[in-house]
């Protein structure tokens with residue numbers, strides 16, 4: 001599938017094209033890494049490429065090579081719309097449903113550009129005639145690496161390698177999630193050979209916390225509750241917790257994972273209140289057979305991967321907790 005995809009892509013990009021590349025809303029390391037790597041590659045190949053992010057991304061990613069050229073749709077809407085209108089090829093990376101770039105999707109209806117999708121989430125939509133979708137691969141960056149390496153490995157310089165490394169590392173939980181394969185490590189070995197300073201990247205991502213963020217983590221851990229006797233825990237942050245510690249975008253990234261560090265725990269959930277959007281944002285993480293993609297789809301209008309998913313609730317935090325506990329108990333048989 002990948003080789004066919006690369007052949008079609010090369011054919012599509014035989015002559016210089018105007019390309020727009022979209023990461024999903026609230027882009028993470030994999031979304032930014034994959035879009036930036038592709039951006040550098042396309043420009044090296046003589047195409048006119050821009051990255052348009054629906055909104056801001058966390059500070060711990062604001063060092064990535066080329067990130068200063070990313071346009072933010074929520075900040076510069078008319079400039080972005082102009083570029084979108086002119087696009088001949090539209091890339092959607094690290095997502096597979098156009099609602100993930102809302103409200104930009106409203107401007108893509110009947111767009112004449114050729115859509116290209118590279119993504120590793122389940123159940124892709126069929127908007128892209130060129131689709132490379134594989135839910136067994138741990139990161140979109142790993143897929144983009146394979147595409148670029150097959151296309152023209154000589155273009156993969158240190159900047160591209162750093163972008164790809166970042167996404168592979170963050171989406172694999174620093175190479176420890178089950179989706180991490182020997183191929184993942186071979187790719188990473190090649191990226192290091194191409195000049196990636198991996199220790200520096202880990203520091204940029206993990207050792208750049210603000211004092212308030214660590215205190216917010218403390219509050220999150222104090223709120224941790226077990227769902228006895230099941231191997232599940234959840235925690236929550238109210239809007240006033242976020243306000244008390246001067247919450248900034250990305251601060252709660254990774255908080256949900258701490259629950260899984262408890263011995264025997266197979267499911268961890270975090271609920272985060274957002275009074276402005278009037279929703280509770282939820283993240284689910286699991287180990288082993290418990291499928292949080294199914295769980296989030298069934299109970300909390302979300303989805304994602306088997307061991308990492310997101311969802312939401314329109315109810316109060318109290319009601320959401322009641323609903324969550326009931327949903328977890330309904331799934332008793334899904335634990336190992």
Ligand SMILES: [Mn+2]
Nearest residue numbers: 030094140171
């Ligand atoms: Mn990803």
